[in-house]
Amino acid sequence: MMLPMETWMSHLPAELWDTPLCCMAIPGSHNAITYCLDKNDRSPVDLMQPDMLQKLDKYMKPIIRPFVYKWAIAQEACIREQLDCGVRYCDLRIAHRPNDRSNDLYFYHGVYTTITVETVLKEIREWLDLHPKEVVILSFSHFLGLSQELHTLLVSTIKSVFDSKLCPKMECATLQKLWDEGHQVIISYEHNIANYHRELWSHIPYWWANKCKAEALIEEFEQRKLHGRPGGFFVTGINLTEDLKYICSHPTESLKDMVMSTYPTLLSWVKLQKPGSNTGSINIIAGDFVTESQFIPTVITLNENLLKRNIIPRH
Template sequence: MSSTEVVRQASLKELPLDSWMGHLPSALWEVPLWNLAIPGSHNAITYCLDKSDRSPVDLTQPDLLQKLDKYMKPLIRPFFHKWGVTQELTVKEQLDSGVRYLDLRIAHRPNDTTTDLYFYHGVYTTLTVETVLQEIRAWLDAHPREVVLLSFSHFLGLNQDLHTELISTIRTVFSSKLCPVTKVVTLRSLWSLGYQVIVSYEHHVVHLHSDLWPHIPYWWANKCKVDDLVEVFENKKKHGRPGGFFVTGINLTEDLKYICSHPTESLKDMVMSSNPALLSWVRGQVPGSQMGSVNIVAGDFISESHFVPTVIALNEHLLTWSM
């Protein structure tokens, strides 16, 4: 390895975040994407949750909250908002900040007679799915060497016709930028073919479409304390990692018991207080194909506490091994 490459290896955390993939050392261009460390955004489109929406809360919420929302909506909706927002940056700002995996939860609003689809987390967003996808496409046009992974999952209220409509929209928006399912994807191979988007789709229809990838496994600890989350992940690592893409979600879970015992807090307060310990654990991880390695690391409020540069810097391990 040349002295120039050694300097670049030591400063991956200082790469320009809006174009970090295009600025990676050439030694990493041949590494399969599922062996790189990639920053991700958990429940990415919650910055535009609709405070004034009169629709019922989504049916994934506990029965008690659904009942309270039905009869006490003006009091309950602020509560849903402060615990439902997981990202404050717009999708463009997240991409500018270095995020390359977006966790997209898709819903059709109850009693909506249109085919419009939205994102949701407790309540629904003001922005439609198509609007956000168009924003991603515009960003990609301006960043031709960056690659994003879009995970469509947690579908709520979609029938077969709406799935067909959504897949058609994905194809129309991204067109030739969509990467079909293939055995190995590297930055070099994607750049050579003009592919910038990998779409995973958590539904059985995925097997009928060669341009949609299977659902990307998401390791979720379902814990509200850092020590408990770390314990879950360390136990998972002992059994090895999935062979392809997978996500380690360092997002903590606020259960109803936790929320009731912290009435003046918000999800952001919870994240900010736990981020130093979470990022300390992340710094100790390595990417790659070996036992216990990481691939995509997703979190809440991704602009805080140097989350993105910390994940990108993990790729220095791959450069060390290639020396």
């Protein structure tokens, strides 16, 4: 099933149009907006970084910052390029810069981005206007420094930018149903404000193994699969974790070096996975530097299993 990556959803076999999206294989981008981190930012590194790294950054910023950037960039392709290459799930981590008197929101991973959230959302909207049968899932999470007022403002921005393209919460979202109703965007929002907006879906579970080595990550996921998959959408994150010990023992490397060296092993495992609603199946698979390997076509090709096994789930 060789599909054009830019429009792979619209080119899926008709037999899959009524398949719940939560039962299909969907390629995702972990820390999607890290291609534009602010190298002039002098704010403290965020709380997701190791404690020791935060302390060293406070007193040895000129020395530590280059390490932070090397290990914080998880994607090098911009959002349009990621979508063109087939990404349909984006992990978006939102922050308000400390001491910023404006209401501008940014993305972050260790440090903040130079680009605002609103700018990226508008870029996604423009891309969707050109690709009317493609559907994206945007996961807003890991909020840093957002007050209730800023959450309200962000939700308002999301509604304003995407308008009728937003898919309201429903039990069974399929391509055919979304096409019929003109929806292209599913918003996952990790905050209780989602309970008060029909356009915001609850947080999509993200399986994170917290491992530095591909073999350990695979072993962790195989154990989890034995206990069944979550209901509805869920993400299997094949993103490896760089801890301070690993960074210090590989001073000349970067996150990209680590990821690219392990992709052959990780993709061999991905090829064995099966989408669907049964125990042990997968749904969204997210990774780092997703446009730099065969990750995206490998994930999309998994949908052939739904046709071959004649087990297309229907609501």
